[in-house]
Amino acid sequence: MSWAFALVLAMIIDAILGEPRWLWSRLTHPAILMGRAVGVFDQQLNAPPARRVKGVLAIVVLAVGAVLVGAAITKLGPIAEILCAAVLLAQRSLVQHVQAVANALRLSTGDGRTAVAMIVSRDCRAMTEAQIARSAIESASENLSDGIVAPAFWFLLAGPAGILFYKAINTADSMIGYRTPQYEKFGWAAARCDDLLNLIPARLTGALIALLGGRLNVWNAIRRDAAQHRSPNAGWPEAAMAQVLGVALAGPRSYDGKMQPLAWVNGEARREIGPDEIDAAIGVLWRVWALLLALVAMYGVLTAI
DSSP, rough: OHHHHHHHHHHHHHHOOOSHHHHEEEEEEOOHHHHHHHHHHHHHOOOOSSSHHHHHHHHHHHHHHHHHHHHHHHHOOHHHHHHHHHHOOHHHHHHHHHHHHHHHHHHHHHHHHHHHTTOOSOTTOOOOOHHHHHHHHHHHHHHHHIIIHHHHHHHHHHHHHHHHHHHHHHHHHHHHHOOOOTTTTTTTHHHHHHHHHHHHHHHHHHHHHHHHHOGGGGGGHHHHHHHHHSSTTTHHHHHHHHHHHTOEEEEEEEEEEEEEOOOOTTTTSBBBOOOOHHHHHHHHHHHHHHHHHHHHHHHHHHOOO
């Protein structure tokens, strides 16, 4: 079985089952294992001297380990490959987490703050309804790329080794890829590798969102807004989502008690938004998933001819 057809089945399994509690309450999720490995490297190596060199070494070891595990899974056959991809994709779990914010926000702003705090790292205690909705939509947009399109892209290119390599680097970046005194040097390799691995998937995600929303005609605006994002990649799906929904995203927000004057994305659009706009973003998530599924299936057919 080709990796394209394996990916199609994996995407369907993930969309139906997500991350069932009955399974992951008994087993340790691979992402958690990767996180533990990064934590060990952080504890053992993140100290002077030569923090950057040690960070590079940690990423090399992590990446090689992921590729070796992926190669071993490939030897186990198609079922193992499909299950590997299904476990490392995150369509259903992403939708569930974002939908939880919309549902909570319909109850009260306080409930919405509690729900959105589960998926974003910014300060949530004083968020307004619009800020909660923007945070949820931004998280949905960025994780559509990181959690679905990018893993699918790397599985399609290199099978289990590709998706495990990507997830290992992405996990490391989420834990140590920060520009802080503690991680600026040690997490440098993780951040740069993650930027490189997401270079194509992020732009592909933005293009898929814009295409399905009939907004390819404003690609220059999407590119403009994406360039203002702190991340070289996350701005693309976020800017495309803002255009498709007709809302303003990003803007000033607070981290660790300090307000950050971040630029608006599609800043001339509506800023007072709520749970209905979150629901609309979830609809975009599913439409992109369906188009990606169709494209992968078509690729599988064409390469099999």
